[in-house]
Amino acid sequence: MLTILIFCCVSLYSQVLSPFSDTIEINTEGIQFSDSLFNLANSKLTFLDFDDCNNCPLRAHIMTFLFSKEYPELKMGKVWLFADSKLSSRRDHYKTHRKEYLSYKSMCPLWGFHVAPVLIFENDTLVIDPSTQSSPAKLSAWAGNISPRTASYVILKKNEYYSYPEDAYDLYDDNKVTWSVSKKFSLLGDEIDFLAQKLTMAYSKFFDPIKFYYYKSKLLSLLEKLH
Numbered sequence: 001m002l003t004i005l006i007f008c009c010v011s012l013y014s015q016v017l018s019p020f021s022d023t024i025e026i027n028t029e030g031i032q033f034s035d036s037l038f039n040l041a042n043s044k045l046t047f048l049d050f051d052d053c054n055n056c057p058l059r060a061h062i063m064t065f066l067f068s069k070e071y072p073e074l075k076m077g078k079v080w081l082f083a084d085s086k087l088s089s090r091r092d093h094y095k096t097h098r099k100e101y102l103s104y105k106s107m108c109p110l111w112g113f114h115v116a117p118v119l120i121f122e123n124d125t126l127v128i129d130p131s132t133q134s135s136p137a138k139l140s141a142w143a144g145n146i147s148p149r150t151a152s153y154v155i156l157k158k159n160e161y162y163s164y165p166e167d168a169y170d171l172y173d174d175n176k177v178t179w180s181v182s183k184k185f186s187l188l189g190d191e192i193d194f195l196a197q198k199l200t201m202a203y204s205k206f207f208d209p210i211k212f213y214y215y216k217s218k219l220l221s222l223l224e225k226l227h
Contacts, residue, residue: 015081015143018155020177024120025075031121033074034128034136037067042130047199047218050131053108055202057163060115062195062219063128064159067117070226077158079118079127081143084151086112088171100150104132113164113172114146118156160184192219 041063042050048059060078067076084090085099102111116129118139127133127142137145143154153174162183165176185191196216197207204211 015140015147015152015154018153018174020174021154021156022077022158024077024118024156024158027075027119027121030071030074031119031124031126033071034119034126037063037071037117037119037128038130038133038136040066040070041128044222047215049203051107052131053104053111056113056115056131058195058198058202059131060117061159061162062199064117065191065195066219066222066226067128068159069223074119076117076119077156078115078161079139079142080113080115080155080157080164081147082113082153082155082172082174083111083147084153086172087153088167088169088173089175091169091171102146102150102152104146111146116142117159192216192223195219 041048045059045062045066048062049055050059064076064078067074081102083100083102085094085101101109102114103109104111104114114132116127116131119126119128125139126136127139128136129142132146133142139154143152153172155174157179160181161179162181165173165179167173183191183194185194193216196212196219199215200208200211
C-alpha cells in the first residue's frame with residue numbers, strides 16, 4: 001500500500017491524500033474491465049440520475065455493489081474528495097476566510113464533497129464516475145476536474161462505508177482514524193431492500209411503496225442479467 005500512497009501523492013496537485021486512507025488491494029490484472037464497469041453504470045443504471053448534484057454516496061454504493069457482482073475478482077474501494085472548507089479541522093480557518101467548494105462545470109458549483117468507486121492497479125488508480133467523467137479517469141484527473149483551483153482532501157476507503165463521520169457542524173471529522181459501518185448484511189435480499197429504500201427516499205423525499213418496489217425490481221433485474 002505504501003507505493004500506492006506515494007503514487008497518489010505525486011499525481012495529485014492541490015489535493016492532499018489522507019494518512020487515514022484504508023489499504024485497498026491492488027489489482028494485478030483486469031484493467032481492461034474498467035471500461036466495461038463504466039459502460040455498465042452509464043447505460044444500465046440510468047435510474048440513479050447521474051446529472052443529480054446530490055446523492056453521490058448512494059450512487060457510489062450501488063455501483064460498487066453491482067460491480068462486485070459482475071466482476072467478483074476485482075478489488076475495489078471508494079474515493080472521497082472533500083473541499084478544504086468541509087474539514088472539521090479547518091473550521092476555525094473559514095470563520096475568517098471565504099469558503100472553498102468543489103464544483104463540476106456550472107451544474108454543481110457548491111459541493112462540499114464527492115465520492116465514486118475506485119480501482120487500484122499496479123500503474124494506475126482509476127475512478128468510475130459517470131456523473132463527472134466520460135470514461136474511467138485517473139485519480140489525479142478526476143480530483144483535478146472537480147477541484148481545479150480549490151484545496152481539497154482525498155481519502156480512500158473500503159466499499160462498506162456508506163457515509164463519512166460528521167462533527168456537530170455537519171463537517172467531515174477528518175481526525176477520525178476509523179469510520180463506522182452503519183449497516184452489515186448477512187442476506188442479499190436485506191441489502192437490496194436497504195438500497196431500494198435509500199433510492200426511494202433520495203428521489204421521492206418520502207417513502208413511496210410503489211417507488212420502493214420499482215427500484216427493488218430494477219436492482220433484482222440487473223442482478224439476474226449479471227454473470
